[in-house]
Amino acid sequence: MNTSLNYAYYPGCSSTGTSVEYDMSSRAICAALGIQLQDVPDWSCCGSTPAHTVDHSLSSALSARNLDQVASMGLDSCITPCPSCLANLKTAKHKMQDENFRDKVNKLLEKPANTQVETKSVLQILVEDYGIENIKKKVVKPLTGLVVGAYYGCILNRPAELMQFDSREHPMAMDNIMEALGATVVPFPLKVECCGASFGIPRKDVVMRLSGKLLDTAQEIGALALVTACPLCQMNLDMRQSQINRANGTKHNIPIFYFTQLLGLALGLTEKELGMDKLCVSPRTLLNSIAKEEQIKEKAA
Amino acid sequence: MKIGVFVCHCGSNIEATVDTATVAAAAREFPGVVFATDTMYTCSEPGQDEIVDAIKEHNLDGIVVASCSPRMHEQTFRRTVERAGLNKYLFEMANIREHVSWIGKDREANTNKAVDLVRMASEKLMNNQPLYPKKFTINKRVLIIGGGVAGIQAALDCADGGLEVVMVEKTSTIGGKMAKLDKTFPTVDCSSCILGPRMVDVAQHPNITLYAFSEIEEINGYVGNFEIKVKKKATYVDWDACTGCGICMEKCPSKKATDTFNEEIDFTKAINIPFAQAIPKKAKIDPEFCTMLKKGKCGVCAKVCPSGCIDYEMKDEFITEKVGAIVTATGFDLFDWTVYEEYGGGRYPDVITSLQYERMLSASGPTGGHIKRPSDGKEPKDVVFIQCVGSRDKSVGRPYCTGFCCMYTAKQAILTKDHLPGSQSYVFYMDIRAAGKLYDEFTRRAMEEYDTNYIRGRVSMIYPKGDKLLVRGADTLMGTQVEVDADLVVLAVGAEASKGASKLAEKLRISYDSYGFYMEGHPKLKPVETNTAGVYLAGACQGPKDIPSSVAQGSAAAAKVLGLFSKDQLESDPQVSTVDIKRCIGCGKCIQTCPFGAIKEIDFRGMIKANVIETICQGCGICTSTCPQGAVQLQHSTDNQILSEVNALCQF
Numbered sequence: 001m002n003t004s005l006n007y008a009y010y011p012g013c014s015s016t017g018t019s020v021e022y023d024m025s026s027r028a029i030c031a032a033l034g035i036q037l038q039d040v041p042d043w044s045c046c047g048s049t050p051a052h053t054v055d056h057s058l059s060s061a062l063s064a065r066n067l068d069q070v071a072s073m074g075l076d077s078c079i080t081p082c083p084s085c086l087a088n089l090k091t092a093k094h095k096m097q098d099e100n101f102r103d104k105v106n107k108l109l110e111k112p113a114n115t116q117v118e119t120k121s122v123l124q125i126l127v128e129d130y131g132i133e134n135i136k137k138k139v140v141k142p143l144t145g146l147v148v149g150a151y152y153g154c155i156l157n158r159p160a161e162l163m164q165f166d167s168r169e170h171p172m173a174m175d176n177i178m179e180a181l182g183a184t185v186v187p188f189p190l191k192v193e194c195c196g197a198s199f200g201i202p203r204k205d206v207v208m209r210l211s212g213k214l215l216d217t218a219q220e221i222g223a224l225a226l227v228t229a230c231p232l233c234q235m236n237l238d239m240r241q242s243q244i245n246r247a248n249g250t251k252h253n254i255p256i257f258y259f260t261q262l263l264g265l266a267l268g269l270t271e272k273e274l275g276m277d278k279l280c281v282s283p284r285t286l287l288n289s290i291a292k293e294e295q296i297k298e299k300a301a
Numbered sequence: 302m303k304i305g306v307f308v309c310h311c312g313s314n315i316e317a318t319v320d321t322a323t324v325a326a327a328a329r330e331f332p333g334v335v336f337a338t339d340t341m342y343t344c345s346e347p348g349q350d351e352i353v354d355a356i357k358e359h360n361l362d363g364i365v366v367a368s369c370s371p372r373m374h375e376q377t378f379r380r381t382v383e384r385a386g387l388n389k390y391l392f393e394m395a396n397i398r399e400h401v402s403w404i405g406k407d408r409e410a411n412t413n414k415a416v417d418l419v420r421m422a423s424e425k426l427m428n429n430q431p432l433y434p435k436k437f438t439i440n441k442r443v444l445i446i447g448g449g450v451a452g453i454q455a456a457l458d459c460a461d462g463g464l465e466v467v468m469v470e471k472t473s474t475i476g477g478k479m480a481k482l483d484k485t486f487p488t489v490d491c492s493s494c495i496l497g498p499r500m501v502d503v504a505q506h507p508n509i510t511l512y513a514f515s516e517i518e519e520i521n522g523y524v525g526n527f528e529i530k531v532k533k534k535a536t537y538v539d540w541d542a543c544t545g546c547g548i549c550m551e552k553c554p555s556k557k558a559t560d561t562f563n564e565e566i567d568f569t570k571a572i573n574i575p576f577a578q579a580i581p582k583k584a585k586i587d588p589e590f591c592t593m594l595k596k597g598k599c600g601v602c603a604k605v606c607p608s609g610c611i612d613y614e615m616k617d618e619f620i621t622e623k624v625g626a627i628v629t630a631t632g633f634d635l636f637d638w639t640v641y642e643e644y645g646g647g648r649y650p651d652v653i654t655s656l657q658y659e660r661m662l663s664a665s666g667p668t669g670g671h672i673k674r675p676s677d678g679k680e681p682k683d684v685v686f687i688q689c690v691g692s693r694d695k696s697v698g699r700p701y702c703t704g705f706c707c708m709y710t711a712k713q714a715i716l717t718k719d720h721l722p723g724s725q726s727y728v729f730y731m732d733i734r735a736a737g738k739l740y741d742e743f744t745r746r747a748m749e750e751y752d753t754n755y756i757r758g759r760v761s762m763i764y765p766k767g768d769k770l771l772v773r774g775a776d777t778l779m780g781t782q783v784e785v786d787a788d789l790v791v792l793a794v795g796a797e798a799s800k801g802a803s804k805l806a807e808k809l810r811i812s813y814d815s816y817g818f819y820m821e822g823h824p825k826l827k828p829v830e831t832n833t834a835g836v837y838l839a840g841a842c843q844g845p846k847d848i849p850s851s852v853a854q855g856s857a858a859a860a861k862v863l864g865l866f867s868k869d870q871l872e873s874d875p876q877v878s879t880v881d882i883k884r885c886i887g888c889g890k891c892i893q894t895c896p897f898g899a900i901k902e903i904d905f906r907g908m909i910k911a912n913v914i915e916t917i918c919q920g921c922g923i924c925t926s927t928c929p930q931g932a933v934q935l936q937h938s939t940d941n942q943i944l945s946e947v948n949a950l951c952q953f
Contacts, residue, residue, distance in 0.1 A: 169642030169762075187648075189764035220766070 005129055008070040008078040009037035010119075012085040012231075013045050018239075019082070019231035021275025025260035026081045026122050028273045032264070033130060033138060040069050040078065046088040049198050056095070057104045063092035064105055064113035071114040081122045081260070083156040083230045089119040090162050121156070122260065123229050124165045127173045132180050140268040142182025145293035146286070148262070149188035149223035150174035151214060153195060153233040168192070174227055174259050181266040186221045190214055195236040208247040211236045215244060215252045224286055227259040234258060239280045255283035265290075302427050305361040306337035306419060307352060308397075309344070309368035315402040320412045324367065324397070327416045331423050335359055344374050349381045356385040363387070363426045367395040367419045373823070388431030390875070390937055393422040417950055424949035428942045432875035437916055439525030440625040441866045442467065446517060446805070449477020450848055451840025452630035453499050454855025455862075459628075460508035462863045467622050468503065469531055472561075473514040474579035476500055477632055481562065481656060483663040483670075485848055486712040487743035493578055493665070500580040510622075513581055518619060520808045521898070523916055524835030525625045525871050533618040536585035537594070538572070542610035545582030547574055549602035549611070558590035560667075564657040566675065567667035572602045572611075577665060586611075626835045626865055628858045629819060631805060633796040633841040636691030636699060643762050644687070644792060650676040651770055652763060652790045655686075655709060662716050672720050674789055677768070681788030684717050685772045686710045686728045687760050692795030693731060701816070703795035705847040707734045710793045711747035718751045727754045727785050729774050737849070756783055763790060796845040809836050810919075818844045829858045837861050876937040877918035878925060884932035885910045891924035891933050900924060 009030075015023035030037050043066050045051075051059035067089060070078045080086050093115045096102045106112040120128075126135065152171045160168040169192060178185045195214060196207030214237060218226050228234045238256035245252055256279070264274040265287075276283060306328040310316035321339035328337040336359045342348050343366055355361060364387070366378050371394045379389035395418040401411050441464060445456045448470035460466045474480070480500075482492035503509055512531055519530035538549075555571035562575035569575075571590035574582055584602075592599040593613055603611040635656060639647040651674050653661075664670035674681055688710055692703040707730065714726040728747075733755075735741040747753045758775035765771070772785045798817025806813045811831040812820040819842050822830035829837050837858040840851035865871075878891075878900075887909030892900045899917035903910050911933065913924075922935045931940055 167642050170646055170648075189766070217766075 005034070005125070006036040006075070007038070007125065008040050008073055008075045008117075010040050010043055010046075010066060010070070010078050010080040010085060010089070012080055012082040013048070014082060014231035018235050019258070021278040022081050022231055022234070022258045022260060024273065024275040025258055025264050025269075028269050029260050029264045029267060030122075032267045032269060033126075033135070035125070035130065037079075038073060038075070040066060040073070043069060046085040048084060048088070052088070052091075057101065057108060059088060060092040060095055060101070060105045061108040061113075063088045064096060064115050065109055067093060067115045067117045067119070068109075068111075068113035070117045076116070077118045077120065079120050079122050079125055081229070081231075081258075083121060083153060084232065086119055086121050087155050087162070093117070093119070094162055121165070121229065123156075123173055123177075126177065126263075128165075132176050135177065135263070136180040139181055139266045141266055141294060143178070143262060143266055143290055144182050144297055146183040146262075146290050147186060147222060147224045148178055148183045148257075149186050149218050149221060149226050150178060150191060150259070151188055151218075151226045151228050151233060151237075152191045153228065153230040154192055154197075156229055157192070174229060177259060177263060178227060181263060183262070186223050188218065188221065188223065188226070190217050195233045197232050197236070200236055200240060204243070205247070207236050207240060208244050211240060212244045212248045212250065215241065215250065215254055218254055219252060223254070225255045225257055225283070227257050227262055229259055241281050253281060255279060255281050255286055257283065302333050302363050303335045303359065303361050304331075304333045304363045304365060304423050304426055305352070305355045305359060306331075306334055306365045306367065306423065307343050307348075307355075308337070308339040308415075308419070309348070309366065310339060310341050311368060311398055311402075312342065315368070315398050318402045318406055318408050318411045319397055319415045320408060321367075321415075323412050324415045324419060328365075328419050328423065331420055333363075333427050334423055336361060343368050344377055349377075349384075352378070352381050353385040356382070356387065361387075363391045363393075363423075363429065365393050365395060365419060365422045365426055367397045367415060367422070369398040370396050370400075388433075390432040391426065391429055393426045393429070395419045395422040421946040421949045424945040425942050428939070428945045429937070432936055434872035434875050435915065436870040436872055437525060438870050439866065439868070440527075440623050441465070442622075442624040443862050443866075444469065444527070444529055444622065444624040444627045445630060446627065447471070447477070447630035447632055447840070447842070448475030448503070448511070448513070449630060449632045449840060449851070450479040450496060450499075451632070451842075451846075451851040451855040451858075452477070452628070453496075453503055454852045455628045455630060455839045455859045456509055457499065457502055457506065458856050458859030459862055460506045462859065464508065464862065464866060466506075466509045467529075467531075467624060468509060468511045469515050469517060469529075470511070470513045471516055472575070473536065473583065473585045474562075474575050474581070475503060475511070475513065476578075476580065478656070479848060480576070480578070481564070481663075482659050483666070484712060484716060486708045487737075487739045489712065489715065493663075497578050500578065504580045511581065512620070513583075514585060517805060517808060520627070520810075523919075524833075524865075526916065527624050527627060527835065529622045529624060529627075531620045531622060533620060535588075535615040535617050536583070537588070537591075537611065537613055537615045538584045538586065539610035539612055539615075540581065540583045542608045543583045544608055545574060545579075545584070546607065547584070548605050548607065549584050550574060552601050552605045554599065554601060555590050555592055558587045563660045563667050564654065566653070566657045566660055626837065626862045627809065628837045628839055628855075628862065629805070629809060629811070629831075629842055630839040630855065630858075631799050631802060631842040633845060634799045635794045636697075636797045638690050638792055638794045640697055641690060641792075644690070644760070644790070645763050649763065649765060649770060649790075650674075651681075651788070652792065654792050654794045655706070655713060656794070658713055658791045659709075662713070662720065670720070672717065672789075679788070680721060682721075682724055683769075683785060683787050683789075684714075684724060684726045685760075685770075685785050685787040685790045686714060686726060686793060687772075687790065688728065688730045688793040689759075690792040690794045691797070692793075699795055699797065699816075701845075702734060703845040704734065705845065706793035706795065707744065708737070708740055708847065710791075711735075711744040711753070713791065714747045714753040715751050718753075725752070725754065727756060727772075727787070729756050729758060729760050729772075731757070731759065737847070758783070763787075796841060799842065802842060809833065811836055818842065829854055829861055835865065873916055874920065876920045876935070877915050878913045878920070878922070878933050878935050880911045880913055881932045881934065882910055884930045886930055886932070887911065888929065890927045890929065894923050894927045896921065896923065 047059035553570035560569035760774035
């Protein structure tokens with residue numbers, strides 16, 4: 001195992017609000033696995049969806065500033081849990097290879113940005129740098145009996161040329177991690193479908209339809225829970241689940257975890273450290289049943 | 302030397318950006334030049350006559366034509382000067398079209414460069430020597446590589462024309478891809494009914510020797526006199542004795558062997574005959590699955606064989622064949638569609654290729670002509686065909702159109718309705734490319750008479766929903782998303798160069814494009830020739846082709862071979878290396894570098910010297926740059942000739 005994993009950590013704005021449990025659990029598992037994180041000093045918003053829909057250079061300026069902050073830490077790689085932040089940071093670096101674009105962006109900044117820093121997702125470094133085999137060795141509480149589907153969302157691996165991780169159509173990173181944790185993974189056929197993303201605000205009906213379909217499919221394949229790696233996906237499926245039920249006349253009660261939460265659980269971290277209480281659809285019954293399965297197994301042994 | 306210079310306008314191709322009159326005027330000042338003019342089309346009949354007349358009128362003994370690339374018209378002008386009584390090597394060409402007019406717009410700069418190129422040509426010409434070709438006899442036998450429909454056509458045409466034919470086929474039967482097809486478009490006639498008799502003709506023709514389950518190991522020699530080493534792969538069955546009765550296959554207990562003939566929709570036995578009409582109809586053992594060959598236990602086939610032809614000790618055998626020409630007809634393979642993750646990447650059993658579907662439709666196929674879903678054996682009701690899988694798609698490195706998928710998809714939609722009248726077919730297409738005799742009418746029939754639902758758009762995703770597959774795509778005509786609940790999805794997988802095509806090309810010394818398809822001599826005017834004399838192409842090895850085009854090329858290649866063999870002797874190219882025996886020190890460096898093995902050591906009055914075998918030398922010139930003494934000289938590109946060009950260019 002590589003013990004010297006050390007990254008700059010860019011939490012992203014949702015980590016301070018809607019996805020605080022993603023941030024908590026990401027930090028907790030990194031600590032448990034011995035992965036060192038250093039917060040990017042004075043980080044700002046990456047630009048998110050609004051910035052690049054209005055102005056690409058403005059969006060890149062916001063991201064480039066953050067990359068520059070990382071460079072000033074003397075580190076060459078940065079990780080973030082959020083796929084949207086990841087996409088913006090990577091896009092800024094990519095687009096600024098063009099000289100004209102770079103000049104335009106740098107004019108918006110106090111000083112020309114150093115964008116040499118490589119950004120990866122927390123998921124990517126766990127799979128590629130830490131290794132699933134090594135994660136498996138650290139499991140103390142296997143997720144026995146948890147039947148789970150992995151939902152990646154549409155931007156985690158796309159565009160493939162930019163993201164350079166896993167398959168754009170059939171990613172397996174979270175499936176493989178869940179399997180290593182002892183869960184029963186059912187292939188989720190809509191793993192890269194859109195959840196409706198930020199349309200929850202202007203066009204809620206779109207999210208009701210798209211996220212509704214995801215929940216329907218989860219039920220059809222017998223998944224007791226879904227794991228996600230994206231704050232927006234998680235929010236649409238979890239926080240809006242009751243809205244979706246009302247709109248579509250369904251009765252879904254499917255807990256939607258961040259993969260980091262389940263990973264933390266298997267590593268023996270407490271539910272509190274992992275922010276389990278922040279989930280809208282209560283995972284209580286499901287978590288109890290995992291614990292019970294584990295007890296039965298222990299007794300049998 | 303009295304040189305004449307002709308500067309061609311090539312219509313406006315050259316004249317538009319080069320002042321040809323100025324080039325001709327400048328040429329008149331060059332040493333040796335006594336006549337120079339510009340002409341509209343030098344290659345035209347009046348243009349050539351002008352050269353002949355000028356030679357006679359001005360007593361010229363060397364000609365420079367400044368025009369296009371020598372690739373096409375060097376031959377033309379050499380014949381012209383020969384017609385006027387000059388040796389054809391007292392001619393030089395300056396390429397002021399591809400190298401000048403087509404690549405730059407600055408008329409003054411272009412004109413100056415054209416003048417330089419003409420100066421180089423005329424300086425070289427002054428150092429040229431008349432050269433004379435030698436004659437050599439040819440072996441009038443032809444090798445056909447590949448026993449698909451193109452190869453079969455070429456073989457039969459050559460054999461009927463009286464030539465001895467050697468056919469080498471990689472698999473254990475001839476027939477190629479066409480033998481796998483159920484029906485053929487646009488006539489919907491039975492593929493094996495039209496191909497079968499041709500295959501039998503190959504087996505029975507007295508002029509054809511067939512090596513099935515064999516590969517080309519080595520090719521040496523040159524046009525008229527090739528020497529081929531053929532590897533007969535071990536079949537573990539004595540084919541002279543095997544009667545093709547099939548008892549061995551029936552009794553073989555190893556039932557999980559890969560069935561490549563049936564596109565792996567079923568398994569075959571470890572000892573197998575690929576299909577009932579196979580030619581030759583002989584059994585072979587697949588050692589990967591044979592218990593006897595793997596573990597030394599079993600031997601059932603040897604026990605049951607009535608003619609005692611099983612030989613577990615059999616080894617690969619090598620045979621040498623001498624031929625004068627080669628026709629390459631190695632066909633194509635299917636693109637590996639599993640890179641399309643959106644179609645399931647191979648995870649869903651009910652997503653199959655069109656060739657697998659074809660085996661399913663075939664009455665002699667593993668399902669006996671019944672359409673069954675691989676997952677549960679049920680008859681499908683809704684069948685979705687997706688076109689352009691691995692065709693016209695830059696993202697998977699296949700930007701070219703395979704060309705025949707639109708047609709076979711229409712055929713398969715028609716056959717689906719014939720087999721299952723209650724079924725509904727859907728075809729996702731990009732454009733319908735049905736350019737051929739009766740082709741468009743045929744696709745119309747699929748739409749209008751067989752109610753096939755043609756949807757113009759790509760499929761973005763296939764995923765399982767219950768026991769169905771949900772196919773989601775765009776309908777670009779309606780501007781909407783469409784979803785079809787399919788029981789079976791058939792992918793029209795595109796063609797790519799056959800596996801091993803590039804390796805064979807290197808043995809043949811022919812060139813291939815970036816996709817591995819063999820390069821024809823000229824894209825329009827030499828469709829079945831290659832740039833290696835005596836090697837011809839037929840069928841899909843040159844690019845994806847349907848059956849009519851492959852057959853046409855098979856016949857065309859045969860016509861070329863028959864034309865070549867209509868002479869008893871060929872002229873050798875005198876542009877080869879020669880050794881100045883006085884300067885040669887016998888160091889042998891040229892022997893080591895020659896890629897063709899054309900230089901041999903000889904004993905000259907007790908001294909070792911190099912000697913070039915003229916018929917093998919390809920005139921590449923590597924030996925000339927290796928020789929420390931300058932003893933080896935490539936005729937028509939000697940050191941002095943090249944230096945005269947350099948001096949002409951670097952005067953200042």
